[in-house]
Amino acid sequence: MYDFAILWDWISFAVRWLHVITAMAWIGASFFFIALDLGLKKAPDMPHGVSGEEWQVHGGGFYHIQKYLVAPQNMPEHLIWHKWQSYITWVSGAALLMIVYWAGAELFLIDPAKADLSVLSAIVISAGSLTIGWIAYDFMCKSQLGETPTLLMVLLFVILVIMAWGYNEVFTGRAALLHLGAFTATIMTANVFFIIMPNQRIVVADLKAGRSPDPKYGKIAKLRSTHNNYLTLPVIFLMLSNHYPLAFGTEYSWIIASLIFLTGVTIRHYFNTLHSTGKGPSWTWAVTVILMIIIAWLSTANTWGEDYDVAEAQPLSAHQEMLVASAGYEEVENIVLGRCSMCHAREPSWDGIRWAPKGVFLETRYDIARSAREIYLQAGVSHAMPPANITDIPEADRAAIVRWYRGAGKVASTE
Numbered sequence: 001m002y003d004f005a006i007l008w009d010w011i012s013f014a015v016r017w018l019h020v021i022t023a024m025a026w027i028g029a030s031f032f033f034i035a036l037d038l039g040l041k042k043a044p045d046m047p048h049g050v051s052g053e054e055w056q057v058h059g060g061g062f063y064h065i066q067k068y069l070v071a072p073q074n075m076p077e078h079l080i081w082h083k084w085q086s087y088i089t090w091v092s093g094a095a096l097l098m099i100v101y102w103a104g105a106e107l108f109l110i111d112p113a114k115a116d117l118s119v120l121s122a123i124v125i126s127a128g129s130l131t132i133g134w135i136a137y138d139f140m141c142k143s144q145l146g147e148t149p150t151l152l153m154v155l156l157f158v159i160l161v162i163m164a165w166g167y168n169e170v171f172t173g174r175a176a177l178l179h180l181g182a183f184t185a186t187i188m189t190a191n192v193f194f195i196i197m198p199n200q201r202i203v204v205a206d207l208k209a210g211r212s213p214d215p216k217y218g219k220i221a222k223l224r225s226t227h228n229n230y231l232t233l234p235v236i237f238l239m240l241s242n243h244y245p246l247a248f249g250t251e252y253s254w255i256i257a258s259l260i261f262l263t264g265v266t267i268r269h270y271f272n273t274l275h276s277t278g279k280g281p282s283w284t285w286a287v288t289v290i291l292m293i294i295i296a297w298l299s300t301a302n303t304w305g306e307d308y309d310v311a312e313a314q315p316l317s318a319h320q321e322m323l324v325a326s327a328g329y330e331e332v333e334n335i336v337l338g339r340c341s342m343c344h345a346r347e348p349s350w351d352g353i354r355w356a357p358k359g360v361f362l363e364t365r366y367d368i369a370r371s372a373r374e375i376y377l378q379a380g381v382s383h384a385m386p387p388a389n390i391t392d393i394p395e396a397d398r399a400a401i402v403r404w405y406r407g408a409g410k411v412a413s414t415e
Contacts, residue, residue, distance in 0.1 A: 005373050005405075006381065012099045019092040023239075026085035027232055033082075034229045037222075038276035040067055049073070070215050071207045079204070083197050090189035093239075097182055101126065101175055106317065107360075107370050111172040125170060126179060133159060133183045134190045141195075141223070149223060153230070153265075160184065160261055164254040173248035174241070174359045180257050181238030184231050191224040229272070233264035245355035246299040256295050263291050300354065320369035328404035335400060336362050336375065339391040376405035 040052025046066065053066045101109045105119045109126065117125070136159055145152045163183055167176035199217035206213040237260050241247045247256055266284040274280035316324065323329065342350045344362035360374065361367045368375065378385040379393065380401035386393065 005376060005409075008099070008103070009377055012096070015092055015096050015099060019089065019096055022085055022089040022092060023236075026089045027236070029082050029085055030225070030229055030232060034226070034272065035275040036065060037067065038272055040065075047072075070213045070218060071203050075204065075207050081197070081200075083192060086189050086192040090185060093182060093185060097126070097178070101178065104373075106320075107374065109171055109175045111170075111175075114168075114172075115170045117170070122171070126175075129163070129167070129179065130183055130186045133163065133187050137187050138190070138194070146220075146223065149226075153227070156227075157258075157261060161254075161258045164257045168254040172359055173250070173253045177238050177241040177248045177253060177257050181235050181241075184235050184238070188228045188231055188235070191228055195224045196221045230265055230268050231261075233267055234261045237264075242358060245357060245359055246296075249355040249359045250299050250301075252298040252301060256298050259291050259295050259298075263288050266291070316366060316369055320366070320372075323369045323372050323408050324365050326404060326408035328400060328407060331400050332375075332404045333365065333368055335393070335397045336368055339393050339397070340375075340379070340386065342391070343386070372405060372408075376401060380405060 036054060039054050041054060043053050046053060049068045049070065049072060050066045051069045053064065056063045056065065102123050105122050110117050110119070110122050137156055140146070140152055140155060145155065160180070160183075164176070164180050167179045167183075170176075171179060199221045202217050203213040234257075237247075238257065241257075247253065250256070266288045270280040270284040340362045342348065343353045344356045344360050344367075346356065346361055346363065348354065348356060360371055362371060362375070380398050383389060383398075
């Protein structure tokens with residue numbers, strides 16, 4: 001059991017690393033092509049079908065780039081497709097969701113104070129909800145709304161606000177923001193997989209067959225690509241939000257997440273305008289600052305009070321019962337309460353700590369049993385917690401944590 005806990009943590013690390021690498025590649029490509037597209041200029045000697053060109057310098061060389069509105073008359077033999085960054089980012093993200101939030105549902109996904117869900121019910125809601133956004137968004141894009149991009153984006157924002165609220169009503173704050181990011185990222189990857197790439201394939205097939213490609217396919221793909229560009233920054237924030245309890249551990253975290261989408265729009269609008277005209281609108285930064293001030297205020301405007309507390313009598317699962325009944329638990333409980341709970345509390349007493357780090361509470365038997373694996377990995381096997389060993393946990397106490405968790409694993413393996 002204990003060896004598996006360490007292996008599982010390294011699997012999580014490897015998948016997370018893959019996710020970060022591919023996300024960087026996808027985001028970089030997206031930002032580059034949007035900037036490239038907006039910076040194209042007309043020239044008198046451009047070939048037939050070219051809408052604009054651009055000269056760039058990088059890495060000691062010069063690049064002459066031309067964009068065809070539909071396609072060149074003769075298709076080059078070597079054509080680079082930008083798609084795998086998006087696909088692998090989503091697949092690795094989905095795997096990470098399963099590893100962290102599904103496998104660790106009792107700790108990271110389910111909040112009994114909000115909804116008393118079984119692990120299976122929580123996973124079904126988690127998986128099923130990710131498809132709702134794409135279905136609604138795709139329907140709107142293919143309707144008459146597709147001809148009014150601004151109204152379409154407003155309605156998409158309304159959907160995102162509703163989902164932010166809904167996730168926050170069901171899951172932990174940390175899981176709610178992460179799922180909102182996954183919800184949005186699913187729309188973005190589905191745009192690439194179901195719309196952008198198939199439309200590009202149609203254009204290429206028509207060209208190879210000697211037919212004139214219909215410009216509408218490029219127009220549709222451009223619309224979806226632009227949407228992805230504006231959604232990127234909020235998704236990055238949501239994916240990193242688990243590091244910031246002030247973002248997810250508050251009553252108004254769903255409003256914070258919604259406002260973050262607006263900051264993504266203002267920031268991208270500045271840079272997109274800059275790439276297009278050479279000068280970005282300065283008002284976008286003022287709006288962004290105002291939104292961030294509102295977000296900072298909301299993060300401390302907590303009115304949960306006692307209603308949000310999880311009672312000491314919170315029932316334990318069979319596995320958790322086994323953990324608290326195992327030899328050495330009482331000693332570990334004393335260690336955790338004396339060395340960890342001053343920060344990992346519903347009302348932290350450590351100076352400067354307002355919310356429990358990562359939303360992990362360590363005040364009751366239920367809390368400790370629920371977070372047993374994390375305690376073992378963070379404060380037993382490694383010295384990650386507490387930071388800089390600020391509460392001065394002696395090696396004997398860390399050894400006690402390891403003995404307890406491994407001992408419980410041996411008991412479980414014999415049953």
